[in-house]
Amino acid sequence: MPLLFGTAKFNEQEHLTIGGCDTVVLAEKYGTPLFVYDVAHVRERARGFKQTFNSLGVKNKVIYASKAFCCLAMYKLLEEEELGCDVVSGGELYTAIKGGMSPENIEFHGNNKTKEELSYAVDQNVGMIIIDNFYEIDLLSTILKEKGKQQKVMFRITPGVDAETHEYILTGQVDSKFGFDVMSGQATDALEKILADENLLLKGAHCHIGSQIFSAEGFLAAVEKMLLILNDWKKTFGYTVDILNMGGGFGVQYTEADDPLEPEAFVKAIVNGVKDQCELLDYAFPEIWIEPGRSIIAEAGTTIYSIGSQKVIPDVRHYVSVDGGMGDNIRPALYDAVYDGFLANRISTEATQESRIVGKYCESGDVLIKNIDLPPMNPEDLFAMTSTGAYGYSMANNYNRNLKPAVVFVENGQDKLAVRRETFEDLIALDCE
Numbered sequence: 001m002p003l004l005f006g007t008a009k010f011n012e013q014e015h016l017t018i019g020g021c022d023t024v025v026l027a028e029k030y031g032t033p034l035f036v037y038d039v040a041h042v043r044e045r046a047r048g049f050k051q052t053f054n055s056l057g058v059k060n061k062v063i064y065a066s067k068a069f070c071c072l073a074m075y076k077l078l079e080e081e082e083l084g085c086d087v088v089s090g091g092e093l094y095t096a097i098k099g100g101m102s103p104e105n106i107e108f109h110g111n112n113k114t115k116e117e118l119s120y121a122v123d124q125n126v127g128m129i130i131i132d133n134f135y136e137i138d139l140l141s142t143i144l145k146e147k148g149k150q151q152k153v154m155f156r157i158t159p160g161v162d163a164e165t166h167e168y169i170l171t172g173q174v175d176s177k178f179g180f181d182v183m184s185g186q187a188t189d190a191l192e193k194i195l196a197d198e199n200l201l202l203k204g205a206h207c208h209i210g211s212q213i214f215s216a217e218g219f220l221a222a223v224e225k226m227l228l229i230l231n232d233w234k235k236t237f238g239y240t241v242d243i244l245n246m247g248g249g250f251g252v253q254y255t256e257a258d259d260p261l262e263p264e265a266f267v268k269a270i271v272n273g274v275k276d277q278c279e280l281l282d283y284a285f286p287e288i289w290i291e292p293g294r295s296i297i298a299e300a301g302t303t304i305y306s307i308g309s310q311k312v313i314p315d316v317r318h319y320v321s322v323d324g325g326m327g328d329n330i331r332p333a334l335y336d337a338v339y340d341g342f343l344a345n346r347i348s349t350e351a352t353q354e355s356r357i358v359g360k361y362c363e364s365g366d367v368l369i370k371n372i373d374l375p376p377m378n379p380e381d382l383f384a385m386t387s388t389g390a391y392g393y394s395m396a397n398n399y400n401r402n403l404k405p406a407v408v409f410v411e412n413g414q415d416k417l418a419v420r421r422e423t424f425e426d427l428i429a430l431d432c433e
């Protein structure tokens with residue numbers, strides 16, 4: 001039996017169903033490749049984080065990292081679940097606002113926010129801007145003075161923690177493009193600068209140690225380092241944070257080999273870690289914010305592809321091509337990410353054939369799954385690749401002028417188109433003759 005997430009099941013016709021919807025029917029209705037999102041699973045994960053904080057009596061904010069996947073329907077769902085969101089560009093901010101997010105629940109991140117983006121965020125009254133560097137302190141300060149406004153801010157610190165994950169998604173270490181470094185004293189200089197600026201209302205400190213992290217150790221190490229620094233600042237400047245933002249990075253399951261902690265366990269570990277450190281240092285217990293992206297949306301997403309051509313090289317390899325690939329999921333090519341999958345339209349057929357699932361893009365590196373046992377397949381069989389909800393659609397591109405897939409939300413037997421499939425007309429919409 002393959003690894004199934006959330007509400008995924010097989011019906012009597014041996015078709016994969018998600019949210020009570022038959023994926024074979026969805027593929028007929030919307031075409032393939034198709035991203036299917038299990039809304040109940042998103043709600044469950046969101047509540048897992050939020051309710052654990054609440055049950056521990058800890059003031060909190062769970063802020064979904066838009067970069068993992070966003071669209072208007074996703075923001076509507078976040079509002080329903082009372083989550084905030086983080087945005088990292090004017091485009092994400094625009095979508096969040098259009099999607100009905102209340103500006104107070106939006107925080108703005110990024111290591112190179114432009115003057116236009118910062119102005120836009122200030123005009124929209126976003127709840128929090130996370131200042132990343134000295135250039136931004138000056139830029140934001142100037143914008144606020146021009147507009148005669150004040151803005152709630154935090155500042156991002158790189159605490160010097162090495163989490164065990166892929167180098168490209170590691171961010172808490174000293175040698176990082178993000179945030180103010182502690183060891184060189186830059187974080188302290190930044191604190192002084194921000195405190196001295198009457199337009200910047202400093203609410204707390206932020207750190208993010210990396211992504212797809214399975215255990216609590218890295219977070220606990222970061223909590224310890226953050227509180228040591230915060231305590232130094234309390235002694236030196238009499239400054240105590242209202243909010244400690246521990247970022248995102250909570251890991252998910254892509255295959256059986258992955259064994260991450262559940263959201264509840266991550267939250268409990270962080271809360272206990274903060275409590276221990278605060279007691280030890282006699283520091284006032286702050287509000288705790290987190291920014292989960294992947295852990296809310298990854299497992300809820302499944303991509304349905306149609307099988308097309310196959311190439312069998314005797315004694316070498318069986319290639320199976322699908323109608324998508326590195327344009328809708330660049331993660332295998334970019335990070336060596338490993339995924340799982342199975343036929344969505346006939347589960348019981350025995351998986352006897354070692355196969356390599358490849359896409360339709362003109363690159364040998366366009367491999368979705370290097371090795372997987374599958375039944376013998378026919379063209380137009382449907383292949384379901386699981387746990388594709390995070391950083392798949394959001395990193396999609398039009399390489400080879402292929403079209404971005406459609407996205408459908410399913411819940412309680414109802415399907416709702418969340419993003420329509422691109423058309424050829426969309427492809428040339430920006431071209432000038």
Ligand code: LLP
Binds near residue numbers: 248331
């Ligand atoms: N907060 C900050 C400041 C971040 O930089 C990120 C992710 C998150 C929160 C959310 O992290 P998550 O909970 O999703 O792990 N494209 C890569 C992941 C890049 C993550 C960048 N920052 C991938 O496909 O694995």
